[in-house]
Amino acid sequence: MNSPLKRVALACMVMFGLLMLNVNYLQAVKAEGIREDSRNERNFFERYQVQRGRITAGNKVLAESVETDDNTYKYERRYPEGKVYAPVTGFFAPESEHAVEQAKNSLLDGSSADLLIRRSLDLFTGAQTKGANVEVTIDPKAQEAAYKALGASGKKGALVAIEPKTGAILAMVSIPTYDPNELSRANKKVVNNAYAKLEKDEDQPLVNRAINRTYPPGSTFKVVTMAAYLAADDTLGPQSQVDAPQVLDLPNTTADLPNYAGAACGSGRVTLSFALEKSCNTPFGKIAMELGYDALKEQADAFGIGESVEIPMEVSPSSIGPEEDAAALAQASIGQRSNQMTPLQMAMVAAGIANNGVVMKPYLVEKVADAEGTEIEGADPEELSEAMSEENAAKLKEMMVNVVAKGTAGAAQIPGVTVAGKTGTAETSEGRDPHAWFISFAPAEDPKVAVALIVESGSAGSDASGGQTAAPIAKSVMEAVLNK
Amino acid sequence: MSTPSVEPVPLPSKRRLAQLAMLAFAVLITLGAYANVGLAIDGQIPSGMLTYGLSLGGFMLAAYLVLAKFAPWADPLILPLVTLINGLGLVMIYRLEESDAFGASANTQLLWTAVGVVLFAVTLVVLRDHRALQRLTYTAGALGLFLLISPLLPLLGKEENGARIWIGIPGVGQLQPAEFAKIALIVFFAGYLVAKRDVLALAGRRLLFIDLPRARDLGPILVTWGLSLGVLILQKDLGSSLLIFGTFIVMLYVATQRTSWVLIGVLLFLGGAVLAGMIFDHVQARWEIFLNPEDPVLYERSPGGSAQLMQGLFAMSEGGILGTGLGQGQPRVIPLAISDFIFAAVGEELGLTGLMALLMVYALLVERGLRTSIAARDPFSKLLAGGLSFLLAWQVFIIVGGVTNLIPLTGLVTPFMSQGGSALLANWILIALLVRMSDAARRPAPQAIQDEGMTQVFQR
Numbered sequence: 046m047n048s049p050l051k052r053v054a055l056a057c058m059v060m061f062g063l064l065m066l067n068v069n070y071l072q073a074v075k076a077e078g079i080r081e082d083s084r085n086e087r088n089f090f091e092r093y094q095v096q097r098g099r100i101t102a103g104n105k106v107l108a109e110s111v112e113t114d115d116n117t118y119k120y121e122r123r124y125p126e127g128k129v130y131a132p133v134t135g136f137f138a139p140e141s142e143h144a145v146e147q148a149k150n151s152l153l154d155g156s157s158a159d160l161l162i163r164r165s166l167d168l169f170t171g172a173q174t175k176g177a178n179v180e181v182t183i184d185p186k187a188q189e190a191a192y193k194a195l196g197a198s199g200k201k202g203a204l205v206a207i208e209p210k211t212g213a214i215l216a217m218v219s220i221p222t223y224d225p226n227e228l229s230r231a232n233k234k235v236v237n238n239a240y241a242k243l244e245k246d247e248d249q250p251l252v253n254r255a256i257n258r259t260y261p262p263g264s265t266f267k268v269v270t271m272a273a274y275l276a277a278d279d280t281l282g283p284q285s286q287v288d289a290p291q292v293l294d295l296p297n298t299t300a301d302l303p304n305y306a307g308a309a310c311g312s313g314r315v316t317l318s319f320a321l322e323k324s325c326n327t328p329f330g331k332i333a334m335e336l337g338y339d340a341l342k343e344q345a346d347a348f349g350i351g352e353s354v355e356i357p358m359e360v361s362p363s364s365i366g367p368e369e370d371a372a373a374l375a376q377a378s379i380g381q382r383s384n385q386m387t388p389l390q391m392a393m394v395a396a397g398i399a400n401n402g403v404v405m406k407p408y409l410v411e412k413v414a415d416a417e418g419t420e421i422e423g424a425d426p427e428e429l430s431e432a433m434s435e436e437n438a439a440k441l442k443e444m445m446v447n448v449v450a451k452g453t454a455g456a457a458q459i460p461g462v463t464v465a466g467k468t469g470t471a472e473t474s475e476g477r478d479p480h481a482w483f484i485s486f487a488p489a490e491d492p493k494v495a496v497a498l499i500v501e502s503g504s505a506g507s508d509a510s511g512g513q514t515a516a517p518i519a520k521s522v523m524e525a526v527l528n529k
Numbered sequence: 530m531s532t533p534s535v536e537p538v539p540l541p542s543k544r545r546l547a548q549l550a551m552l553a554f555a556v557l558i559t560l561g562a563y564a565n566v567g568l569a570i571d572g573q574i575p576s577g578m579l580t581y582g583l584s585l586g587g588f589m590l591a592a593y594l595v596l597a598k599f600a601p602w603a604d605p606l607i608l609p610l611v612t613l614i615n616g617l618g619l620v621m622i623y624r625l626e627e628s629d630a631f632g633a634s635a636n637t638q639l640l641w642t643a644v645g646v647v648l649f650a651v652t653l654v655v656l657r658d659h660r661a662l663q664r665l666t667y668t669a670g671a672l673g674l675f676l677l678i679s680p681l682l683p684l685l686g687k688e689e690n691g692a693r694i695w696i697g698i699p700g701v702g703q704l705q706p707a708e709f710a711k712i713a714l715i716v717f718f719a720g721y722l723v724a725k726r727d728v729l730a731l732a733g734r735r736l737l738f739i740d741l742p743r744a745r746d747l748g749p750i751l752v753t754w755g756l757s758l759g760v761l762i763l764q765k766d767l768g769s770s771l772l773i774f775g776t777f778i779v780m781l782y783v784a785t786q787r788t789s790w791v792l793i794g795v796l797l798f799l800g801g802a803v804l805a806g807m808i809f810d811h812v813q814a815r816w817e818i819f820l821n822p823e824d825p826v827l828y829e830r831s832p833g834g835s836a837q838l839m840q841g842l843f844a845m846s847e848g849g850i851l852g853t854g855l856g857q858g859q860p861r862v863i864p865l866a867i868s869d870f871i872f873a874a875v876g877e878e879l880g881l882t883g884l885m886a887l888l889m890v891y892a893l894l895v896e897r898g899l900r901t902s903i904a905a906r907d908p909f910s911k912l913l914a915g916g917l918s919f920l921l922a923w924q925v926f927i928i929v930g931g932v933t934n935l936i937p938l939t940g941l942v943t944p945f946m947s948q949g950g951s952a953l954l955a956n957w958i959l960i961a962l963l964v965r966m967s968d969a970a971r972r973p974a975p976q977a978i979q980d981e982g983m984t985q986v987f988q989r
Contacts, residue, residue, distance in 0.1 A: 046783055046784070046786070046908060046911045046912070046915075047903050047911075048786070049782055049783045049786050050783055050899060050902050050903050050911065050915050051903070053779055053782070053783060053899065053915060053919055054896065054899040054903075056779075057892070057895050057896070057899065057918075057919065057922040058892070058896075060922055060923075060925075060926040061888055061891070061892040061895075061922070061925075061926075063926075063930070063935060064888055064925070064926060064929050064930060064933070064935065065885060065888050067930070067933050067934075067935040068845075068876070068881060068884045068885065068888070068933055069881060069885075071842065071845055071846065071933055071934075072845055072846065072848060072849055072850060072876065072880065072881035072884070073849070073850055073881055075846065076845070076846035076847075076848075076849050077846070078846075079842050079843060079846035080843065080846040080847055082823070082839070082843065084828065084836075084839060084843070085843040085846075085847070086843075086859070086862050087843065087847050087858075087859050087862070090859050
């Protein structure tokens with residue numbers, strides 16, 4: 046029986062040989078491809094093995110990783126301030142990150158090449174690698190004031206506050222929003238369900254309205270038209286006269302351009318300052334048709350409109366719309382038609398005027414430092430463009446001060462502070478409530494803060510207007526920054 | 530008249546010291562791995578290390594002493610190899626328990642290991658001559674059959690995870706009788722085939738290039754085939770069915786030396802498999818999964834989806850060549866990591882390196898068993914040792930091949946590693962039988978103490 050036994054022994058050897066070959070093929074050759082499969086939960090556990098850095102604003106902790114007693118999910122991401130800072134922090138989901146969590150991901154989780162030295166030191170000393178901490182430019186007082194004021198009585202909308210001299214973003218609010226804690230749990234199913242629910246929500250709480258949604262800017266855009274007009278002729282000033290008919294006839298159309306609510310604008314011939322104060326439509330329509338599309342476009346470009354900006358999150362580009370006919374141009378000049386702006390873009394416009402015509406590149410990250418506190422990245426304020434000459438900026442500033450002092454934006458007055466501003470009440474479509482806009486900066490003589498905000502159509506009643514609805518919100522944010 | 534050679538026959542060495550050293554080495558590797566798990570998970574040596582080390586070391590020393598006393602000539606490699614596999618299984622179960630894997634309990638497994646060693650010792654002490662089993666051929670057959678069908682009996686049987694393979698014993702818990710049935714059946718096959726092999730080997734006619742057996746001699750193979758199909762159909766236990774039938778075919782081949790039996794066996798197997806595939810969804814499901822484990826539709830399917838298999842493959846891929854290190858992977862997410870998929874769990878943490886070593890240990894164990902079979906002096910021992918060794922190899926092939934998607938996955942335990950008392954106890958008995966036979970095979974033939982002329986000296 047020995048010869049068949051020897052054959053059986055050989056067969057057993059072949060069986061083990063096959064197993065060994067297959068294991069080699071699996072673990073040495075095919076492993077990488079299989080490992081990457083999205084159904085391999087290990088890819089997702091690794092995210093929880095490192096103590097991710099904190100995100101802070103001033104002395105407020107916006108996001109932190111807390112150690113759990115679970116071995117699989119060693120750290121849990123928490124957002125102590127929750128919803129208020131959601132558009133800034135974003136969230137840390139099992140398979141993705143958003144906003145600052147995404148933009149600074151490799152630094153936060155410690156994998157960035159900039160942290161190589163730190164990591165090698167850790168390897169040497171045996172210390173556990175920790176992610177770098179990110180400090181954002183947000184001023185907690187401004188952010189909270191904005192969240193409170195904008196979120197009051199069920200309003201929807203967005204607000205951005207910028208420091209005009211640097212471009213640092215002091216507040217960025219988008220309402221409605223979400224609780225990042227719920228999207229950052231270490232459980233794919235729970236997070237996916239929560240995400241799907243938010244995604245289906247008609248109000249789109251996941252969209253950061255401040256930078257990723259554009260709206261018709263309405264009359265706030267008149268400052269851009271005004272800037273273009275001032276740039277065209279050095280002799281013009283706040284007291285220069287313009288035609289202000291009750292209705293402006295638009296060429297080649299049956300439509301006309303009336304003033305707000307069809308009202309008359311002064312005596313039909315008014316100063317530039319008056320036209321802005323009362324937000325008359327007809328003089329701006331006329332100016333724009335006089336200047337032509339290219340001049341208006343050039344001025345818009347100078348304010349950074351149409352440029353792609355990263356703060357570090359990508360900002361949706363704004364646009365005044367394509368060149369059409371004179372009628373379209375007249376409508377675009379007062380922020381209607383295909384004129385679409387993000388709230389951040391309008392804040393940049395306000396900040397540019399405030400900063401003597403120079404638009405600074407907006408940024409959200411003040412500083413990134415490793416776990417030991419050594420700075421890795423620091424903010425470096427950069428000029429984005431020169432939108433206006435200093436003289437013209439001063440003229441426009443004077444007119445915007447008048448808007449608040451004796452025009453449509455009385456609600457934005459702060460005792461003891463000169464506030465400059467411009468209201469906007471943008472038509473959306475026939476029969477729907479308007480968007481209420483307001484852009485402003487203060488103090489006018491040495492601006493510390495520029496604000497742009499929108500209260501969305503339908504969330505503040507049918508009589509919503511920039512002056513009544515939006516201006517008081519901007520006021521409370523400016524007060525928070527100025528410590529009033 | 531010839532004079533018998535006066536030269537003494539060279540005696541095979543007992544190598545007892547080597548065996549003790551290897552045994553100590555196996556226990557040390559296990560303890561090192563155990564400490565490693567603790568250090569990786571909590572940063573300290575596990576608190577139970579001393580108890581654990583003393584128990585495992587104690588059991589194995591006891592096993593060794595019994596072996597040294599009652600089977601002194603036994604193969605020195607078998608016990609250390611089994612100790613190493615059993616120990617690594619314990620470490621893996623402990624590691625899975627630490628990360629709260631479902632059902633993992635290292636203490637229970639340690640207890641079962643102790644009982645296994647006791648059964649090993651008892652078998653060696655009681656069964657002084659394994660040929661006694663040959664007289665129990667039909668008893669063993671009846672016992673095997675009874676054990677196999679016992680889960681189907683109304684009072685005893687219990688169904689779990691869709692397979693009816695458990696029996697409940699009041700006060701003890703539950704057992705998988707099929708594990709013990711396998712050994713009883715192999716004893717029966719060996720005894721039966723020794724008796725019938727001449728008929729099965731010689732009678733028949735030649736057709737083309739192959740010797741076909743007579744139709745009436747097809748009885749045994751058909752009965753076994755029916756038995757396997759019965760296990761498959763009534764208990765939905767694909768693995769055991771394949772295991773029993775495959776081992777029988779190999780034993781039949783060894784007994785008769787006729788390739789035609791293997792051919793008939795393979796044909797019957799294929800026929801059975803196709804038939805089962807047509808009748809049973811779960812058999813067909815296994816086949817689909819084998820061909821396309823990554824298919825998302827199959828992955829999501831429940832029951833009978835490929836999620837289990839894929840999780841095992843993910844684990845092994847994650848391990849790569851060197852593994853994540855004990856305690857540093859995530860074997861917790863593999864379904865059934867403590868039983869059917871323990872091989873994948875080892876693959877994740879010890880990597881290709883660990884799996885190759887483990888397979889090599891299994892291969893060595895099988896090889897020592899087959900060596901015993903070749904060295905054995907009587908046909909019954911040859912068949913029994915060969916059958917038991919092949920059973921071990923075949924079982925490793927079926928489960929490891931299934932987990933690594935070399936062949937369709939059928940559930941079986943990984944011998945000596947998977948958590949579960951029945952399999953562990955049965956396998957320790959199997960090893961005791963191999964040790965007993967290797968002792969008999971290696972024991973030197975009695976030497977003539979004087980010139981006995983024509984008289985032949987026999988050991989009885």
